[in-house]
Amino acid sequence: MALLRHTTADITVDRQALTINPAKTCQPVGAMYAALGIHGCLPHSHGSQGCCAYHRSALTRHTKEPIAAGTSSFTEGSSVFGGQANLLTAIQNMFSVYEPDVIAVHTTCLSETIGDDMTQIVEKARSEGKVPSGKHVIYCNTPSYVGSHVTGYSNMVFGMVKNLAESTGTKNGKLNIIPGFCEPSDMAEIKRIAEMMGVDANVFPDTSGVLNAPLTGKYEMYPAGGASVADIKSSGDAVGTIGLGRWATAQPAKYLDAEHKVPCEIIGLPFGLEDTDAYVMALAKMSGKPVPASIDFERGQVVDVISDYHQYFHGKRVALAGDPDQLIGLTKLLVELDMIPAYLVSGTPGNKFERAIREIVKGTPAENITKVKCPGDMFILHQWIKQESVDLLIGNTYLKYIARDEDIPLIRHGFPITDRMGHTLFPSVGYKGALRLMEKMLDAILTKRDRDASEAEFELVY
Numbered sequence: 228m229a230l231l232r233h234t235t236a237d238i239t240v241d242r243q244a245l246t247i248n249p250a251k252t253c254q255p256v257g258a259m260y261a262a263l264g265i266h267g268c269l270p271h272s273h274g275s276q277g278c279c280a281y282h283r284s285a286l287t288r289h290t291k292e293p294i295a296a297g298t299s300s301f302t303e304g305s306s307v308f309g310g311q312a313n314l315l316t317a318i319q320n321m322f323s324v325y326e327p328d329v330i331a332v333h334t335t336c337l338s339e340t341i342g343d344d345m346t347q348i349v350e351k352a353r354s355e356g357k358v359p360s361g362k363h364v365i366y367c368n369t370p371s372y373v374g375s376h377v378t379g380y381s382n383m384v385f386g387m388v389k390n391l392a393e394s395t396g397t398k399n400g401k402l403n404i405i406p407g408f409c410e411p412s413d414m415a416e417i418k419r420i421a422e423m424m425g426v427d428a429n430v431f432p433d434t435s436g437v438l439n440a441p442l443t444g445k446y447e448m449y450p451a452g453g454a455s456v457a458d459i460k461s462s463g464d465a466v467g468t469i470g471l472g473r474w475a476t477a478q479p480a481k482y483l484d485a486e487h488k489v490p491c492e493i494i495g496l497p498f499g500l501e502d503t504d505a506y507v508m509a510l511a512k513m514s515g516k517p518v519p520a521s522i523d524f525e526r527g528q529v530v531d532v533i534s535d536y537h538q539y540f541h542g543k544r545v546a547l548a549g550d551p552d553q554l555i556g557l558t559k560l561l562v563e564l565d566m567i568p569a570y571l572v573s574g575t576p577g578n579k580f581e582r583a584i585r586e587i588v589k590g591t592p593a594e595n596i597t598k599v600k601c602p603g604d605m606f607i608l609h610q611w612i613k614q615e616s617v618d619l620l621i622g623n624t625y626l627k628y629i630a631r632d633e634d635i636p637l638i639r640h641g642f643p644i645t646d647r648m649g650h651t652l653f654p655s656v657g658y659k660g661a662l663r664l665m666e667k668m669l670d671a672i673l674t675k676r677d678r679d680a681s682e683a684e685f686e687l688v689y
């Protein structure tokens with residue numbers, strides 16, 4: 228990262244295959260995160276110990292919680308002959324020693340390159356009685372030479388519904404809500420809004436109460452939070468599914484639609500006014516419940532802040548790095564504030580991302596300014612900033628190097644955040660989340676203004 232200090236503004240090489248400082252992490256990190264959103268679940272990494280150690284430490288550093296997970300501990304032998312024997316032993320040991328309700332297995336680059344057949348291995352574990360009665364093994368494929376932590380998350384949620392969802396033929400009146408890749412605090416807020424609407428919601432995965440649990444003085448391997456196996460099973464009987472974020476939720480939501488005839492609506496992760504409105508209206512439409520005054524109240528507070536502080540947001544140029552579902556929502560919020568989303572990079576592949584951003588900025592002052600690269604990296608972002616700077620950076624902790632070198636305030640958002648607290652506790656989604664994002668942006672902008680102001684321009688009241 229320090230080498231970025233020598234980044235030049237001139238883009239002399241058209242890089243096709245080389246990524247420098249990626250704006251993503253590997254698929255299993257997202258798969259492990261999703262698995263932790265099931266109550267009583269022990270994730271398992273089918274690969275070498277090093278992979279598992281990285282996935283666990285990435286999540287521990289972000290959440291400041293101890294992340295327990297198993298590994299198939301590949302050695303030279305399993306790397307050549309396959310990891311079936313290791314995984315069968317692991318499943319048996321984990322159920323007998325740690326007693327989880329579910330083991331959620333994801334693959335890694337190595338086991339995918341060998342070609343381990345997960346369906347066959349898990350079937351063998353079941354037929355050999357290594358999965359105790361009433362317990363479950365779910366699995367997904369997460370080779371990390373494709374995709375990102377977001378696709379890994381999506382693959383594991385797909386694994387949940389594919390392995391667990393059932394339909395009895397009788398609808399249960401519930402609404403499935405699948406949050407995209409977001410914080411435990413965001414998942415709690417998504418549930419809170421559904422509760423305010425009086426919707427009987429089945430939210431999964433749900434890492435709230437698992438990865439932001441209180442310190443009680445007693446170690447709980449399986450904290451009280453998380454979606455229960457029974458709830459995920461019942462998702463096949465729901466009256467509908469709302470997927471929040473196309474990249475992370477379309478796959479499982481469409482599977483429930485196709486396999487269990489549960490109609491789905493896929494909308495954005497609810498950042499800012501427009502996408503939170505869309506979430507509230509989707510809840511109202513699919514449940515038939517009216518929007519209560521308490522929701523109008525919270526929305527009105529967001530409109531009030533926009534009105535009060537618009538002059539300080541207006542025209543500010545912002546550079547963002549992160550996940551597509553999150554960046555789409557954040558870009559909408561910036562446009563709502565008349566800010567300029569100048570540069571966006573995402574490491575998660577998908578050609579719909581640029582089209583979505585172009586659609587958002589169309590007809591706004593940003594239309595001919597916004598640059599987008601997907602898949603892109605933080606090196607190109609830094610080069611663009613060198614060419615023409617911005618007023619604000621939004622992205623994960625790795626952006627702090629650019630922030631420091633270019634003297635630009637950084638709003639930490641996304642994954643991973645390893646040097647600040649708050650992301651697991653305070654939501655960025657919903658109307659409350661919009662207020663928090665605006666507070667953070669305004670604080671950053673005005674703090675810099677105070678620092679740089681001349682004596683004559685140093686204001687007491689904004």
Ligand code: SF4
Pocket residue numbers: 253254255274277278281282334335336337371372
């Ligand atoms: S990129 Fe592949 S080899 Fe590296 S930690 Fe992730 S799964 Fe393991």
